[in-house]
Amino acid sequence: MASERTGNTLENKRKHVCVIGAGLTGLTTAYRLSKQGYKVTVLECNLEPGGMASAFSIGREKLEHIYHHIFTSDTYVTSLADELGLSDKMQWFEPKDSLYMAGKLYPFSSPVDLIRFKPIPFVERIRTGLAVLKAKKVDDISRLEEMTAKEWLVSNSGQKAYDSLWDPLLRSKFDNDASRVSAVWIWNKFKLRGNSRGSSVSKEMLGYMDGSFKVLIDALVEAIRKNGGELFLGYTVFGLTKLNGHFRIACMLEDCSSVELEADAVAATISTPRFNAMTGELGLPKEYLSKTSSIQYKGDLCMVMRLRHRLSDYYWTTVCDDLPFVVVVEHTNLTGLRKYGGHIVYLSRYLDITDPLWTQSDSDIFKLFCKGLANMYPDFRPGDVRDWRLTRTRYAQPVIGKKYSVKMPAMNTPQPGVFLAGMAQIYPEDRGMNYAIRLGDQAAEAVSMHLEGSDSNKANCK
Ligand SMILES: Cc1cc2nc3c(=O)[nH]c(=O)nc-3n(C[C@H](O)[C@H](O)[C@H](O)COP(=O)(O)OP(=O)(O)OC[C@H]3O[C@@H](n4cnc5c(N)ncnc54)[C@H](O)[C@@H]3O)c2cc1C
The missing domain is CATH 1.10.3110 (protoporphyrinogen ix oxidase, domain 3)
Known part of the structure; x- marks a missing residue:
């Protein structure tokens, strides 16, 4: 009889939740739900977890494809790192910032x-x-x-x-x-x-992790697995339907074959256009779709270079002149050289994907960016670049216009059991790892409330 007494709770907790996206929002959602005892499956189209904060190997280190740091006010990141036993990995640095204007670098810290x-x-x-x-x-x-x-x-x-x-x-x-x-x-x-x-008003401190933010991402993945959850990489979700009270999630795999999973609830931690593309058959009401369709996103081109020499003493330089990139981030001026095997510099440009630059080849963008660097730093030579790579992020930044609170789609979609938690729903703060983690916490709570609530509904019906 013991199983009968505990059975109901255990059964609730083994309800299956599919989380779409293994960025920090998706991984946090999955971590929280798996910790509560739910069966969780994370589906990620890329071959690595971490989304925009994912990293690659360079020298004898890991490094984000796109520059990342945190502020001391980013307490969701530091609390999660503490919870996962990573507090000793968080390091704090005082950055030197500058503005590049009319051909001149101005200190701006x-x-x-x-x-x-x-x-x-x-x-x-x-x-x-x-x-x-x-x-x-x-x-x-x-x-x-x-x-x-x-x-x-x-x-x-x-x-x-x-x-x-x-x-x-x-x-x-x-x-x-x-x-x-x-x-x-x-x-x-x-x-x-x-x-x-x-x-200290004059001193800003920025945080970075020993081993990169991949350390946090890996710890989340490990905790999800330890709690019985699964992560499938190379699974692109393309369809979401409801059948007999369950959701069916259709995925395309790397070899172009497809599989279907079944779940009691789905948390889509992705951009609104991607959400719209997979939910056509759910028949969501027009009012909700008009919100998810109205969000405009900027794309981002981010090039990381490994250089033989540093360009300046600054960590962050905002470029006010007309150059092909808008920010120069000399990562190693913040963190030190570590074991990267050179000076790490990121060049970034947010843009509309209608801009011809978006569709130029990687090598053409590299040439343009080198020309821009030579303009800014007279000592720079393309031969100083040991290697480089370019990351294109299609949905990098939602455009936050006036009265955004009215336009923002709700996390609880009109289809009970389907949740949308993407960076377009971070407001009034701006997107960032800290708020991705907060959003993941909120999404897990919403899913859990729904699943618990539906059980009490059933109980009431008996
Ligand atoms: C240029 C740039 C610089 C940044 N710098 C900083 C910084 O310094 N500090 C900071 O805190 N934040 C920074 N950010 C923001 C930060 O990276 C993001 O806010 C955060 O990582 C978002 O996490 P997310 O999980 O919400 O989204 P994402 O990281 O985008 O994760 C979504 C995941 O869903 C997956 N996915 C999408 N569609 C599907 C599908 N159909 N099927 C399966 N999987 C799918 C994607 O592959 C991705 O892995 C920066 C972002 C950019 C673009």
Whole structure:
């Protein structure tokens, strides 16, 4: 009879959840649910887990395909690392940042650097500093939701400061959509960057893991497996249907064969266009689809180079001049050389996929980027590049326009048992590993509530 007493709970917990996507959101969702006793299967189209934060081997180290660091305010990352026994792997560094403007590198790490930043008039430098402080005090964002970042910045820091400083910064993320971006987005950046300075306003600290963030991803995968969950790599989900109270998840494998899995609930931790492409047969209502279809995403080209020499002393350089990339990230200026076998530099460009650059070949992009580097750093020679690789991320950054809270699709879709948890649902904060982990926690809670709830419904019907 003991099994009868415990059977109901155990049965609940062995309900099967399919998680689509093995980025940090999907892995966190799967980890939490597997820890609660659910049977969890993660399906990932790539051959490695980690999504945008995935890594490759270089020298005797691992390194992200795309630059990554965290802020001290990213407590979901640090808490998860602690929980997985990785606290000793998190290291903190003081970055040196700069702006490249009119052919010149300006230090840009602290309020003192802002005061000394001659390209904008003195009064506007002061107003810019005050605008940042003002933004940090805002608690109710409803008024900011009605404004663009441009409107807010021009009125608070001045036109010249906007043209010289903020417009290039917004363009570096949103390209030709810069003027549409909501004031909430920039407010959140000011607030978070401020929090990462802690009590010492002039000092920002950035976190990176010994062994790269792959250490965190591997620990999540290991914990999911230890809890009885599974991860299938090279499984591209292309269809989601409901049959006899269960969901059927159709996957295409690497050899173009297909398989179908069955689950009691599905958490899709992917972009909205990919979600739309796989849910056509679920018959989701128009109101929900109009939200998932309206989100616009920027793509990103990120090239990582291993160089014989460093380019500058800076970790982060925002490029305000017209060059093919918008940011130069000298990773080894933050972390030290480690065992990479050279200086690691990332060059990144967010863009619309209608931009001709998106479809240029990797080698043409490499040539263009080398020309850009030679413009910025007169000592740079293409022969300094030992090796390089390019990562194209189609859904890299949702464009957060005005009144985004009204446009954002809910995690609980109108089809009970199907959940959508992608970076377009991170708001008012901006996407990032920290909020991917928070979203994973929220998705696991929503799935679990649904599965527990459906059981109590059944119990009520008896
Ligand atoms: C240029 C750039 C720089 C960044 N820098 C930082 C940084 O410094 N710090 C920071 O915290 N964050 C940074 N981020 C953001 C961070 O990487 C992301 O917010 C986070 O990794 C998102 O995780 P995710 O799981 O939500 O999405 P993803 O990582 O995109 O994971 C989604 C997964 O779903 C898979 N998938 C998609 N469709 C299917 C399908 N049909 N079937 C199966 N699998 C599918 C994808 O392959 C992917 O692995 C950066 C991002 C970019 C683009």
